[in-house]
Amino acid sequence: MIVIPFEGPGAGRGPLSWGQIESWHAVRALGHWMPLGGALPVPAGTTIDDLVDELRFHLQRYVTLRTRLHVPGGDATPEQEVFASGELTVEVLEGVDPEALAEEYRSRELDFATEWPIRAAVVTCDGAPTHLVVLISHFATDGAGARTMLREVAERPSGPVSGLAPLEQAAWQASPAGQRQNAGAMRHFEAVLRAMPARRFATPVVPRSPRYWRAQFDSAALPLALRAITARLDVDPAVTLLAVFAAAVHETFGLNPVAVRPLVGNRFRAGLADVVCTAVQASLCLIDCEADFAEVVEGSRRAALVAFKHGYFDQRDLWALRDRVAAERGEHLEIGCFLNDRRGPVPMDAPSAEDVEAALPASRLAWVVRRDHPGFEPFILDVEDLPGGPGAVRCTAHTDTAAIAPRDAERILWNMESLAVSFAHPARSSLG
Secondary structure, X not given: OEEEEEEOOOOEEEEOOHHHHHHHHHHHHHXXXXXXXXXXXXXXXXXXXXXXXXXXXXXXXXXXXXXXXXXXXXXXXXXXXXXOEEEEEEEEEEOOOHHHHHHHHHHOOOOOOOOOOEEEEEEEXXXXXXXXXXXXXXXXXXXXXXXXXXXXXXXXXOOOOOOOOHHHHHHHXXXXXXXXXXXXXXHHHHHHHXXXXXXXXXXXXXXXXXXXXXXXXXXXXXXXXXXXXXXXXXXXXXXXXXXXXXXXXXXXXXXXXXXXXXXXXXXXXXXXXXXXXXXXXXXXXXXXXXXXXXXXXXXXXXXXXXXXXXXXXXXXXXXXXXXHHHHHHOOOOOOOEEEEEOOOOXXXXXXXXXXXXXXXXXXXXXXXXXXXXXXXXXXXXXXXXXXXXXXXXXXXEEEEOOOOOHHHHHHHHXXXXXXXXXXXXXXXXXXX
C-alpha cells in the first residue's frame, strides 16, 4: 500500500457546473459511479516511483480529481468542494489479474462525499510493475478531458492549467450571459417537446429479466456506406450518421418526426477546449424522416446545428420543462433516445457500391450484457471505430427492456446498415 500526498491550486466550494449536473443525474439514475479507464500495461523498466509520480502529477494539476461533494438529502443538487491538498491510497498487488482487479474497482460503489473520484493500483510480477489500474469517474472527466490527461502526462507542461475549471464554469453559467444561453436552449427544447410524438418505442408489456441489455453490432459496410453518402451529399460525417440513425428509428417504429438526443462535447465553447472536466451534454432535436433521404440529411444538418448551439444548459430546467409540457399535453413524453458519435476522423472518399456490398457478410450482432444493475437509459447508441479493424465501426446499443424490446433494438441496428447501404448508391436500389 502506498499513500500519495498531493497539493494543488484552485481550492474552493460552490455549485456544480451544467456538465457536472448532467453527469451527477446520470450517476444517480443509473446507480453507478460511471468510471472510465481500466488496466493499462506499463513499459518494461517502469518503476513504482514512476507510476506514483504520474498519479501525483494528475492529482496536483487537475482540480476535478481533488473534488468531493456535499450531498444533501432527497433530490437536491450537491455542492462541490475542491481541496488544496490530500492523500490518495494506492494498492500494490503482486501477481493478481489486472483486468479482474479493474472490474472489482469498477463494480465497487464510490462515496463522492468521502472518496476522491479516482481509484488506482499497481500490479507487479516479481516486484516489477506490469500494469497500472486506474479508474476515474465520468463525473470528474469525459473522454476529451481524459485525452488531455494522457497528452499532458507525457509532455509535463510547467505552466498553469488553461481554461475554466468547473467552479469558474458554474460562475459564468449563473451570470446574465449564461442565463441567456440556458433560456435560449429551453425555448428550443420546448418547441421540440410540443411537436414530437409522445410515444418513442413500442414499449414492452413487461421488462426482461435481467432488465438492462447491451448489444454490439460490428459492421464494415455501415461506415463505407456513410462515407459514400457524405461524399455524394457533401455534408459533415456526423450529420450523415444522425440522419441514418433517425431514419432507422423511423423505419423500426413508424413514428415521425423522430426526436433524438445527440451528445454534444461542448469543447468548441470558450474556455473548455482542454479542461479536464465533464462537459458532454445531451441536446435534443427533431427530424422529419418521411421526406426524400436527401431532404432527411438536409433536415438533420439544420437540426444538428441548432442542437449543438443549444447543447449547453441546466438539465434540471429541461426535466421541469418536460414535465410541464407533458402535463399540458396529457401524456408522458419519452426523450430517452441518445446518439453518441465517438468516431475519429472519417475519410472523405466515396467507396464504390461493390465495396459496400462486399463488406455486408462480415456484419455481426451479439448481446454481450444482461444485468439488473447498474441500469441504462431507455436507448443509447455509441458509435466508434472498431479496434483492430480498419474501416469498421462498432455500434453499442444500451437498452432498458422496460422501454424497448431487444428485437426492436436489433432492428434499429440492422436498419441503420441496410438503409445506409441503400442510400449510398440510390441508382442501384429502389429504396434510395
